Amino acid sequence: MINRDLVIVGGGPAGLSAAKIAIDAGMKVTIVERFNQLGGQLIKQTHKFFGSQLQYAKTRGFDIANILIDDLAGYDNLEILLDATCVAMYPDKVLTIYQNNKYMKYKAKSVIIATGASEKFLAFENNDLPGIYGAGAVQTLMNIYGIKPGKEVVMIGSGNIGLIVSYQLIQAGVKVKALVEAASKVGGYLVHAAKLKRLGVDILLNTTVKKAIGKEKLEKVVTVKLDDNWQEIANTEKEIKTDALCISVGLSPLHQLMSMAGAKMLDVSELGGYVPKKSCDYETTIPNVYACGDVTGIEEASSAMVEGKITGLMAVKHLGFKLDNMEKLEADLNDQLCILRQGPCGEKIRCGLKKVGEIYD
Amino acid sequence: MRINEHPIIDFDHSKKIHFTYNGKSMFGYEGDTIAAALFDNGIRYFSDSVIYKRPRGLYCAIGNCGSCNMQVNGEDNVKTCMTLLEENMEVISEISEDKDD
Ligand SMILES: Cc1cc2nc3c(=O)[nH]c(=O)nc-3n(C[C@H](O)[C@H](O)[C@H](O)COP(=O)(O)OP(=O)(O)OC[C@H]3O[C@@H](n4cnc5c(N)ncnc54)[C@H](O)[C@@H]3O)c2cc1C
Ligand code: FES
Numbered sequence: 178m179i180n181r182d183l184v185i186v187g188g189g190p191a192g193l194s195a196a197k198i199a200i201d202a203g204m205k206v207t208i209v210e211r212f213n214q215l216g217g218q219l220i221k222q223t224h225k226f227f228g229s230q231l232q233y234a235k236t237r238g239f240d241i242a243n244i245l246i247d248d249l250a251g252y253d254n255l256e257i258l259l260d261a262t263c264v265a266m267y268p269d270k271v272l273t274i275y276q277n278n279k280y281m282k283y284k285a286k287s288v289i290i291a292t293g294a295s296e297k298f299l300a301f302e303n304n305d306l307p308g309i310y311g312a313g314a315v316q317t318l319m320n321i322y323g324i325k326p327g328k329e330v331v332m333i334g335s336g337n338i339g340l341i342v343s344y345q346l347i348q349a350g351v352k353v354k355a356l357v358e359a360a361s362k363v364g365g366y367l368v369h370a371a372k373l374k375r376l377g378v379d380i381l382l383n384t385t386v387k388k389a390i391g392k393e394k395l396e397k398v399v400t401v402k403l404d405d406n407w408q409e410i411a412n413t414e415k416e417i418k419t420d421a422l423c424i425s426v427g428l429s430p431l432h433q434l435m436s437m438a439g440a441k442m443l444d445v446s447e448l449g450g451y452v453p454k455k456s457c458d459y460e461t462t463i464p465n466v467y468a469c470g471d472v473t474g475i476e477e478a479s480s481a482m483v484e485g486k487i488t489g490l491m492a493v494k495h496l497g498f499k500l501d502n503m504e505k506l507e508a509d510l511n512d513q514l515c516i517l518r519q520g521p522c523g524e525k526i527r528c529g530l531k532k533v534g535e536i537y538d
Numbered sequence: 539m540r541i542n543e544h545p546i547i548d549f550d551h552s553k554k555i556h557f558t559y560n561g562k563s564m565f566g567y568e569g570d571t572i573a574a575a576l577f578d579n580g581i582r583y584f585s586d587s588v589i590y591k592r593p594r595g596l597y598c599a600i601g602n603c604g605s606c607n608m609q610v611n612g613e614d615n616v617k618t619c620m621t622l623l624e625e626n627m628e629v630i631s632e633i634s635e636d637k638d639d
């Protein structure tokens with residue numbers, strides 16, 4: 178059994194930001210990351226980020242990852258486990274970690290869960306054909322390995338991810354044949370949509386994919402028009418020839434470790450699915466187990482970084498470690514979150530967070 | 539299909555790595571996962587689903603789904619999207635031969 182003051186599960190923007198605070202306070206920390214690099218979703222983002230200056234807005238996603246990773250260099254109280262998956266968490270904060278075909282046990286005084294989210298799937302006939310991918314897989318292939326997912330792509334979903342990945346496909350030299358959206362308007366920011374329209378992408382609203390056609394791999398998709406109640410309209414089917422279909426219909430939090438350890442979970446649709454009930458100190462219902470980032474509600478890297486710092490600070494505080502100006506830092510971070518969640522864009526997340534115990538006026 | 543020119547990212551395709559796929563010689567580049575190298579070689583059909591033997595390919599690319607499993611150097615059910623390509627690897631698809639159709 179390996180003992181630590183803090184184990185952080187997930188090396189995305191939330192987990193990395195939490196780690197920085199905790200190691201600065203002198204805690205013995207381990208970060209567990211299942212991929213072979215740190216950075217989470219950020220390493221696949223080639224676009225310049227939205228948000229505020231404090232959270233590196235206007236910087237490209239993968240550059241933000243590098244800033245966060247560089248911040249952790251040179252600490253001998255930090256251990257980073259890559260290619261390592263946390264497969265179990267128990268109520269006494271024992272964690273099972275799988276790395277190099279071996280299982281290891283860690284006993285932590287505190288745990289921060291920052292596992293992010295996984296993609297939602299869409300039900301239609303033959304949705305398991307090779308050539309049909311989640312948007313994350315398409316990004317991984319293109320932006321990490323430099324491989325095109327196909328010659329042509331049909332994208333499902335016009336949220337920010339669907340819009341941005343469509344743009345990234347065009348940058349990589351892939352033709353985006355159509356972007357299909359079930360709702361009557363585009364879900365993501367209009368600037369992204371306008372960019373695609375200028376590049377000649379067909380955005381098909383009130384439309385979904387009814388089935389995929391192909392023998393050993395995707396050859397065609399059949400779209401169908403939807404009415405205002407999202408019911409299919411007869412005889413509006415249309416075939417589109419394509420060798421790739423990319424599904425981007427939202428994310429849901431990777432809550433499993435907390436559910437497994439018995440933390441109280443709530444199903445909150447505004448946050449994307451099962452999320453932990455939290456105290457105002459970001460603690461789940463298991464003492465000294467905290468959660469931050471997309472796993473507590475699908476949001477943005479900007480808020481994930483601030484939440485990460487707050488949970489890091491809470492772990493520091495509750496175990497009696499010290500940092501300079503702790504109260505001021507805590508107040509500043511909470512202010513930053515409020516600013517990020519202001520206005521109509523933050524409405525949904527504010528409403529969701531109220532349900533799990535965070536207060537917004 | 540490699541991305542040869544990209545406005546933002548530079549890909550390092552300098553070191554070739556050789557491997558075999560179902561006995562056929564192929565190559566990828568250092569840093570590729572097995573799945574990435576297979577994709578570049580035009581392979582999309584990786585395995586069959588367990589019960590209904592439906593064709594499966596890469597789906598999540600991050601080790602979540604198991605849809606990219608293949609036999610690698612004699613070991614079954616290796617996630618090819620998570621395993622880096624190595625010189626002289628022997629990769630065999632998990633496609634069943636005794637399909638009805
Ligand atoms: C296409 C796209 C565009 C985006 N654009 C923007 C933008 O412009 N501005 C913005 O602010 N945000 C943007 N985001 C959102 C942002 O990337 C995410 O909100 C953010 O990455 C969430 O951070 P996180 O640390 O919570 O999770 P993640 O970044 O998902 O990191 C979680 C990490 O945990 C690891 N993990 C999960 N389970 C385990 C386990 N059991 N054991 C070990 N490791 C595990 C994962 O491998 C991953 O590395 C975008 C996202 C996408 C996909
Ligand atoms: S494609 Fe999902 S595990 Fe490899």
